Amino acid sequence: MALLDFQTSLAQLVRVSNAVDVPPGVLLTPRERRYLSDLPGNSAFCFTVRVQRSWCAGRAAKAAYLTLSILPSEQRDRLLEEWIGSGGGTHSFVGAESEAFLDFIARRLSDPSHELTICRMELAALRSSEGSLRFERPELSRMDRTDCVLRRGRSAGVVHFYAEPEKVLNALLKREPFPAISSDVTTLIFGPGLDRLYVRASSLDVALYERLRSPAATADLFAEGFTRETSERLLEGGVLEYAK
Amino acid sequence: MSGGGAKFKAAVPRLGIGLPYFASLPAEFYQCGAVDFVEITPEILCRQRPAGNAIELEIVPQHMERAKSVCAGLPVVVHGVELSIGSAHGWNQAYLEMLDTFQKVWPFVWHSEHLGFQTFRGSDGCTQEVGVPLPLPPTNEAADLVARRSAEILERYGVPFLLENPAYYLPDPPSDPEVGDDIGLMRKILQRSGSLQLLDLHNVYCNAINHRFDPFAAVDRMPLDAVAEIHIAGGSWDGGFWMDAHDGRVPEPVWELLEYTLPRCPSVGGIVFEMLDEHVSRLGADGIHQELTRARKVWMSHGRGDAYGATRFSDVAGAVSACI
Numbered sequence: 001m002a003l004l005d006f007q008t009s010l011a012q013l014v015r016v017s018n019a020v021d022v023p024p025g026v027l028l029t030p031r032e033r034r035y036l037s038d039l040p041g042n043s044a045f046c047f048t049v050r051v052q053r054s055w056c057a058g059r060a061a062k063a064a065y066l067t068l069s070i071l072p073s074e075q076r077d078r079l080l081e082e083w084i085g086s087g088g089g090t091h092s093f094v095g096a097e098s099e100a101f102l103d104f105i106a107r108r109l110s111d112p113s114h115e116l117t118i119c120r121m122e123l124a125a126l127r128s129s130e131g132s133l134r135f136e137r138p139e140l141s142r143m144d145r146t147d148c149v150l151r152r153g154r155s156a157g158v159v160h161f162y163a164e165p166e167k168v169l170n171a172l173l174k175r176e177p178f179p180a181i182s183s184d185v186t187t188l189i190f191g192p193g194l195d196r197l198y199v200r201a202s203s204l205d206v207a208l209y210e211r212l213r214s215p216a217a218t219a220d221l222f223a224e225g226f227t228r229e230t231s232e233r234l235l236e237g238g239v240l241e242y243a244k
Numbered sequence: 245m246s247g248g249g250a251k252f253k254a255a256v257p258r259l260g261i262g263l264p265y266f267a268s269l270p271a272e273f274y275q276c277g278a279v280d281f282v283e284i285t286p287e288i289l290c291r292q293r294p295a296g297n298a299i300e301l302e303i304v305p306q307h308m309e310r311a312k313s314v315c316a317g318l319p320v321v322v323h324g325v326e327l328s329i330g331s332a333h334g335w336n337q338a339y340l341e342m343l344d345t346f347q348k349v350w351p352f353v354w355h356s357e358h359l360g361f362q363t364f365r366g367s368d369g370c371t372q373e374v375g376v377p378l379p380l381p382p383t384n385e386a387a388d389l390v391a392r393r394s395a396e397i398l399e400r401y402g403v404p405f406l407l408e409n410p411a412y413y414l415p416d417p418p419s420d421p422e423v424g425d426d427i428g429l430m431r432k433i434l435q436r437s438g439s440l441q442l443l444d445l446h447n448v449y450c451n452a453i454n455h456r457f458d459p460f461a462a463v464d465r466m467p468l469d470a471v472a473e474i475h476i477a478g479g480s481w482d483g484g485f486w487m488d489a490h491d492g493r494v495p496e497p498v499w500e501l502l503e504y505t506l507p508r509c510p511s512v513g514g515i516v517f518e519m520l521d522e523h524v525s526r527l528g529a530d531g532i533h534q535e536l537t538r539a540r541k542v543w544m545s546h547g548r549g550d551a552y553g554a555t556r557f558s559d560v561a562g563a564v565s566a567c568i
Contacts, residue, residue, distance in 0.1 A: 048414050
C-alpha cells in the first residue's frame with residue numbers, strides 16, 4: 001500500500017463528498033480502490049462528510065463573525081455554502097481563515113454598500129490587531145537615506161465609509177437599519193501602530209496610501225508633493241513601512 | 245515494549261484528576277483543589293503567520309501569561325491537535341517548533357497527540373487541511389511511519405509521549421492482516437516506538453456504538469500496561485450516529501468503562517474530563533465540578549489515593565463552592 005496515495009484520495013473524497021477520479025500512476029491496490037469507490041454510498045462516510053462540513057462552517061462563521069452577522073440569513077447561508085463547497089473553512093487558525101473568507105465575501109458584496117464597508121473594516125481591524133502584537137516603531141532617520149523606499153504596511157488598510165462612521169457603527173451595534181448611502185466618503189485608516197488601531201484619514205493620507213499601490217522612493221514621493229510629515233506619521237502608525 | 249518505553253512508563257507520575265485549560269472558566273476554579281493538573285492544547289495560545297514560504301505558529305505572549313497565571317503551581321501536560329502525526333506527506337513542523345519554545349517557558353510532564361491525520365498533499369504539491377481528522381489505515385506502513393515519528397518526539401522532548409485512540413465514523417479501511425484494526429495499529433506503534441497510550445474511553449464508547457462492537461472486549465484487547473492517561477467526555481446523537489462532541493456530561497456507560505478499565509491500567513497517571521470551550525458555559529462550573537468529583541471518587545476507589553491532589557480532596561467541596 002502507498003499510504004501517501006491512499007490518504008490523498010481519501011482526503012479529497014471527504015472534501016468533495018462524491019467520487020473522485022483516482023489518477024493513473026497512483027499506487028492503490030485493487031482493494032483500496034474498491035474501498036474508496038464504495039465510500040460515497042456509505043452512510044458512515046456521508047456522516048463523516050457532514051461532520052467535516054459542519055466543522056468548516058463553524059470555523060468560517062467564527063472567522064467572519066461581524067460581517068456575517070449583518071447579512072440576511074439567506075445570503076449568509078449561501079456565502080457559507082459556496083465557501084465550504086470551494087474547500088474553505090479548513091484552516092484551524094481563525095486568522096488565516098478570516099483573511100481568506102472575508103476577502104471571498106468582499107468580492108461578492110455590492111460596491112458601495114455598508115455591508116462591504118463592515119467587511120473591509122473587519123479585515124483591516126483583524127490585520128492591524130494581529131500586526132500590533134509584533135509592531136516596532138520604525139527609525140524615522142532612515143527616511144534621510146537616498147535609497148529609502150516606502151510601501152504600504154503589511155498590517156494596514158483603508159476603509160471607506162459612505163455615511164458618517166459613527167452612524168454606521170451605531171447602527172451595527174444597535175442592530176438598526178443603516179443610514180442611506182451618501183456621496184460624502186469618510187475614510188478610516190488602519191495600522192498596527194495607531195492608537196486604537198485606526199484613525200480618520202486626511203485626503204493627503206489617502207492620496208499617499210493610494211500612490212503606494214507599488215513601492216516608491218521617498219525622493220520621488222517628495223518630488224510629487226507628498227510631505228515628509230505625512231510619510232512620518234503614517235510610518236509611525238504602521239500604515240506605511242520601509243520596503244528595504 | 246522497547247527499553248525507551250519502559251523508561252518513559254516509569255516516568256509517568258500519578259497526577260490525579262485533570263481538566264483542559266479553558267480561557268472561559270474563572271481562574272479560581274483551577275486553584276480550589278478540584279483540579280490536580282491541567283491539560284493544555286498549546287495551539288489555542290498561538291496564532292499562525294507566514295514566515296517566508298512556510299507557516300509559523302507563534303505563541304501569543306498575553307495568552308501564554310494568562311494561562312500560566314490561571315494554572316499557577318499545577319502540573320501541566322500538553323495535548324496537541326495540529327501535529328498530524330500520521331500524514332504520509334509530512335507532519336506539521338511548525339507545531340514542533342512552537343512546542344520547542346513552549347517547553348522552554350513552560351515545561352510539561354508529558355505530551356500527547358491524536359493518532360490520525362488531518363493534512364494531505366494537494367494537487368499543487370502544497371499541504372492542504374482536510375477539515376476533520378481522519379483515521380489511519382491499520383497497515384505496517386502507517387505503524388512504521390508513526391512509530392518513527394513518535395520515537396523522534398520522545399527524543400526531542402525527553403518526556404513521555406502518548407498517542408490517543410481516535411473516534412472515527414468511516415467504515416474499516418483496508419488493513420494488513422498482521423496489524424488488523426485500530427487496536428492492532430496502536431499496539432504496533434507503541435511496541436516499535438516506546439511511546440504510551442492516551443486511552444480515550446469516550447472514543448471507545450463512540451466507536452462501539454457506531455460500529456456495533458463490545459467496548460469492554462475492545463478494552464481487553466488494548467495494551468493497557470502502556471496507558472498513561474485516560475480521557476472521559478460527553479457526546480450526543482446526530483443523524484443516527486453517536487458524536488464525539490465533547491458537549492456535556494460523561495454518559496453512564498463511559499463511567500462504567502472507566503470503573504472497568506482503571507484497575508487494569510497499572511501505569512496510568514491521570515484522568516482528564518474533556519470538553520470543548522464553547523460548551524463550558526452550558527455545563528457551568530458547578531456541572532464540571534460534579535464530573536471532576538465523580539472522576540476523583542473512581543480514581544481513589546481504585547487505590548490511586550496517593551495522587552498529587554488527593555491530600556487536598558477533603559478541602560475541595562468547601563473551596564469550590566466558595567469560588568463558583
